[in-house]
Amino acid sequence: MIPANNHQKIKSSFIQDLLNKLHIDIPLFLVLLVCSLISFVILYSASGQNSATLLKQLVRIGFAFILMIGLAHVNPERFKLYSVFLYSAGILALIAVLLVGDIGKGAQRWLNLGLFRFQPSEMIKITTPMMVAWYLADSHSSLNWKQLAIASGLILLPTLLIARQPDLGTSILVAGSGAAVLFFAGLSWRFMALIGGLLGGFAPIFWFYLIKPYQKTRVLTLFNPEADPHGKGYHIIQSKIAIGSGGFSGKGWTESSQAQLHYLPESSTDFIFAVFAEEFGLLGCLVLLFLYILIIGRGLYIAVQAKNTYSRLLASSLTFTFFVYVFVNIGMVIGILPVVGVPLPLISYGGTSMVTLLGSFGILMSIHTHKKFLTQ
């Protein structure tokens, strides 16, 4: 009995070894794989059975997975080392976008690098928490005013640059990811209350002077989409119709009339959740939300297990950003948040967000798998 048991132990530790060498976190990897599969299934339907779309997405996901595994092999110490450089590069790219960027859908977001177009704001979503984590990693006592001010500056700089493009959704995500680092670094509740109060006081100024009229109408539309059913409220109305008509068990795969007949705009990208909800119903939504909770739970678990401050701050912040993605997108599609251009993570059609997300999961895996070598 004992040898057999031993044999098993040896075998399992062999697999463990192999996985450790590959630097893949199996639970996270499996859930991500399932999500990618769901993405294919729903994209096939939302794109109107367009195989070209599927092929493109396949290439993107493939690339993103390779990137993820590649990043997983990088020692987290390296990330810490490169944080400042990557952050600075991102800020420069953002400035470049404002000066010479391509215009897509009324906003300047793209940088044409000849071979491919590159959206620096996506990279910033990772580099900002990296930078803030780097800055706060070595402070062992609770945060002081100076640290807070510098960290806030590090967050606000990319946030405002992205908001200038204008890309409200991404700037919120960037600000959120940076703020998350502050939160996990132990920013005292009193500070947070103070900042919350300041933001609350600042909100009217923000509303009346800083945001663009189209952004204002998006927010207003949220509260009364029926006021302009063919214009600004159209997205929300059609999306709610799609979700509501899905019912408990959905209309079935490829049976989304709202998407197939083009009532639902952006059905493959930002509003893909509506198609999913229409075809798979409440049941499907619960399954998807459960998968998201698994990912978030695993991310937070990895953060707790992380051995140094930088790693845990980065891991927890990246996980939190993922959640903000999920919440902002679904909240917008089901009509409780304003329409901002945030895709549904891991599901929406589109390369950039997929690459960024899987990139950040690569970092999480790196944090999780490298620490074991260190302890051994």
Place this chain on the structure above:
Amino acid sequence: MSKRYTIRDAITENRIFLNRIVFLFAFVLLLIAGLIVRLIYLQIEGYEHYTSLSTENRVKISSIPPIRGGIYDRKGRVLAENLPTYNLEILPDKITNKGKDKEKLDDTLTRLQVLLNIPNEKIAEFHKQRKRHKPFIPTPFLSNLTEEEMAKFAVMRPFFPGVEIKVRLTRYYPYDLLTAHVVGYVGRINKKELKSLPEQEYRGTHYIGKVGIEQSYETQLHGKAGYTEEETNAQGRSVNTLKEVESKSGANLHLTLDIDLQKIAYDALEGFNGAVVAIEVKTGNVLAFASRPSFNPNLFVNGISYKAYEALRDSPDRPLFNRALRGQYPPGSTVKPFMGLAGLKYKVITARKSTPCRGFYQVPKDKHRFRDWKHWGHGATNLNKAITQSCDVYFYDLAFQLGINRMYDFMTQFGFNQKTGLDLKGEKKGLFPSREWKKKHKKKMWYPGDSVITGIGQGFSLATPIQLAKATATLANYGQPITPHLVDSLVESNITKPLALETEKKIPLDKNNIEIVIAAMVNVVHGRGGTAGRISKGISYKIAGKTGTAQVFTVKQHETYNQHKLNKKLHDHALFVSFAPASDPQIAVSVIVEHGGHGGSVAAPIAGKVIRSFLNDSNGMDTINDSR
């Protein structure tokens, strides 16, 4: 920084971090629970609401208008039908390859213009129309193509993709003037009508019955609309058909009207304004229902021009006025047979008893003289003579003795002062006065003199031609009233449904009394001194009739009426009621000729023509050919 502090800090930091993670995870779960609550609200609570919105979104229901039923006369001749008209329609989408090359459309239009000689305005009109239609919906270009235009286009068709000849059905009345006041016409549905119509049924329909049978039998003629449920995309383009329910054509109406007799009646009125109504005595079938002048109902079908309408509306002869149905005239002496019957019934008179006639009548203790039409009087006059020669004095006295209450009770049984129940909308009820009526409307009490003039159908009395025809038929029927009707049967999907005849309560009358009155009416036509003697020539059967001359203008006391001095507008209306054969009544005819003068000379011959034609025809002696 000592090691101790670092460790303690690390422990604190760890604790804080763990707290934060737990807090965040709880926060995440809370927000996700919020999302789930919202999803339940949308997908469970709102399921039905959003499903119906989703269906509304994608399913477009288009109506298939039913084909309107035809209208035929008693011998199956078409009085109203749907004729195909050919229209040229253009489908811009097919020509321009979904809006890509616009020049192709211009090229097509230019070539069509050359081919069919189309004026520039039509092209401009088309461009205007095109903006209102979606490019995948055919846009009308030319309507009512002539045979020549159709032939020209047919040859060149292969060179005009996207241009098509479409057939539309348009209502047509082949007998135009003859049937305008019976069949009526359809016209475009107006806004007011649209409000009261069942929207589902009329969604694809352009026409609705405006007057006549077309209006009165609208529901039956219209039929039931069908519909298609088509799945449409966000642009409104049909993707596929989900359901198709065929429309059900309207019922074909077979009228009791005989278009030959109608023509004879209408032609007989030539030169006059007036009306002729002929009904079958036993059944109430309306055989002829003519009102002159008339108009061409076809003008109204696709919208009459305002100028043409104005001309019809403002013509002093009032061609749009349906005199047979709505014309209310003093019945004059045509009431005398009924008055006589009333006198006999209430035993105020007997057939033998004579009344002296000296040319005028005075109510006891009153100086006012009610004149007879015969200045010097008729002398000793019994009932027969009084009806034959239309002695007024006899009936003045009779009416005075009867009193208005008995007169009212008796006359209303024959249908005076009420609608006949003819199946045409808009009928007038005429007027037979009563004490109550005068008190209510004239705010005056009833005087014996009112009874006196009511006795000869003057004063307040008014009757329509259809009313007089019904009363006459009731008399000919020995007191059995019949409800006149124009529609004999409905034919719906090859099943004939005869319309139920309404039975009315028989008037309790003594047969002998009726025969006395009928004998006097026969004398009107066939007797010596009869007021309608001229129509008796050359017939083998007897006609019973009564002339009437209704005063339009009251001759003052001590003045004489001189027709030649008076403006025609003030000439008396000529009336005649009759039925034949007297021994076995088949047809009852009433005639009113406005300002025609004497009933005997003007109105009676018109009735004579109708009666002769009908009786000859039904005896198979002289069949009148289809006069179309």
